[in-house]
Amino acid sequence: MNRAKIIATGYYLPSRILTNEDLEKIVDTTDEWITTRTGIKERHIAENDESSSDMGIKAGSMALEKAGLEPEDIDAVICATITPDHFFPSTACLIQKGLNLKNSFAFDVSAACSGFIYALHIAEAILLQDRVKTVLVIAAEKMSSITDWKDRATCVLFGDGAGAAILQKKKGDRGILSSFLGSDGNFGDLLIVPAGGSRTPVTEEIVRGGQHFLHMKGNEVFKVAVQKMVNSALNSLGRAGLEAKDVKLLIPHQANLRIIKAVAKRLKLRDEQVFINVDKVGNMSAATIALGLAEAEEKKIIKSGDIVNLVSFGAGFTWAGMVLRW
Numbered sequence: 001m002n003r004a005k006i007i008a009t010g011y012y013l014p015s016r017i018l019t020n021e022d023l024e025k026i027v028d029t030t031d032e033w034i035t036t037r038t039g040i041k042e043r044h045i046a047e048n049d050e051s052s053s054d055m056g057i058k059a060g061s062m063a064l065e066k067a068g069l070e071p072e073d074i075d076a077v078i079c080a081t082i083t084p085d086h087f088f089p090s091t092a093c094l095i096q097k098g099l100n101l102k103n104s105f106a107f108d109v110s111a112a113c114s115g116f117i118y119a120l121h122i123a124e125a126i127l128l129q130d131r132v133k134t135v136l137v138i139a140a141e142k143m144s145s146i147t148d149w150k151d152r153a154t155c156v157l158f159g160d161g162a163g164a165a166i167l168q169k170k171k172g173d174r175g176i177l178s179s180f181l182g183s184d185g186n187f188g189d190l191l192i193v194p195a196g197g198s199r200t201p202v203t204e205e206i207v208r209g210g211q212h213f214l215h216m217k218g219n220e221v222f223k224v225a226v227q228k229m230v231n232s233a234l235n236s237l238g239r240a241g242l243e244a245k246d247v248k249l250l251i252p253h254q255a256n257l258r259i260i261k262a263v264a265k266r267l268k269l270r271d272e273q274v275f276i277n278v279d280k281v282g283n284m285s286a287a288t289i290a291l292g293l294a295e296a297e298e299k300k301i302i303k304s305g306d307i308v309n310l311v312s313f314g315a316g317f318t319w320a321g322m323v324l325r326w
């Protein structure tokens with residue numbers, strides 16, 4: 001049987017680190033509040049002139065090198081991002097240019113924190129149904145560019161970075177086993193960048209009111225996040241004929257340590273079955289799970305044959321689960 005298999009991963013984190021102590025000097029907050037409410041201690045922040053495509057290019061370059069592939073081997077580039085360099089051209093096209101991927105088509109996917117799993121799902125469909133042999137999936141986010149640095153309720157949560165995965169069609173039982181994707185636009189207003197698009201173009205007044213920044217009703221998002229992530233894990237596992245006990249590693253979206261713990265508890269997972277790096281990087285939206293997978297591989301937490309369950313939740317609302325045999 002043919003499966004879409006991840007043959008290499010990559011990642012990039014900006015060198016600048018913003019700690020909770022640094023944030024105490026910017027807004028009325030404390031390390032204690034941020035740590036107990038979110039589990040976050042520090043996050044990486046891109047330079048002013050460093051964009052999502054710049055970070056995506058670095059993550060993609062690492063994955064290409066690890067795969068031992070040349071740029072012309074890539075047939076398609078899919079970039080998951082909610083912080084594109086521009087409305088258009090797509091960030092995927094900018095990454096294509098940066099990596100000199102002459103033979104590929106390229107497009108973006110917008111599904112917020114679920115973007116990486118959505119993009120993997122699309123990559124699988126392209127690989128299994130088309131003549132495409134190799135797909136580069138990138139998730140790159142400069143969350144700091146849509147953060148209101150005067151809003152303590154949101155500015156402590158997010159970080160910047162990128163992750164990448166290269167997929168090819170392979171015979172055998174390793175690769176993507178199942179996916180479960182969902183969304184509900186009725187919750188759109190709870191997590192939104194209200195202005196800057198065609199609904200409300202940017203004006204001086206809009207900028208003065210901070211409507212071009214991310215706005216979130218955190219506690220309302222929290223309740224749905226836990227329920228949908230558990231549901232996505234169970235449904236994706238069910239579609240693969242597996243149960244939570246079969247999972248070597250759950251890589252959940254890293255929005256908040258309390259959400260991760262609640263999801264793990266409901267799935268009855270042991271600590272060592274759950275990947276956590278939210279303390280070091282915060283919430284990097286789509287890039288979160290891409291980085292988690294690359295880190296888990298690099299640190300040899302996952303090995304050939306292991307069952308890996310990716311689970312996400314984000315703006316839209318969107319949610320997704322995916323099961324891989326590594």
Ligand code: ACO
Pocket residue numbers: 028029030033034037038112113152153154156157191217218219220221222225255256259283285313314315
């Ligand atoms: N420092 C100190 N106090 C703060 C801070 C801060 N940084 N931020 C908020 N507070 C205060 C609030 O003003 C409030 O004070 P009040 O009671 O006097 O009004 C109090 O702390 C409690 O605020 P809540 O928002 O109710 O705090 P909560 O416990 O819900 O934690 C958080 C907030 C961390 C945002 C949490 O709700 C959360 O993680 N939500 C889910 C986020 C998520 O999953 N997002 C989805 C993915 S993101 C994406 O798709 C882009």
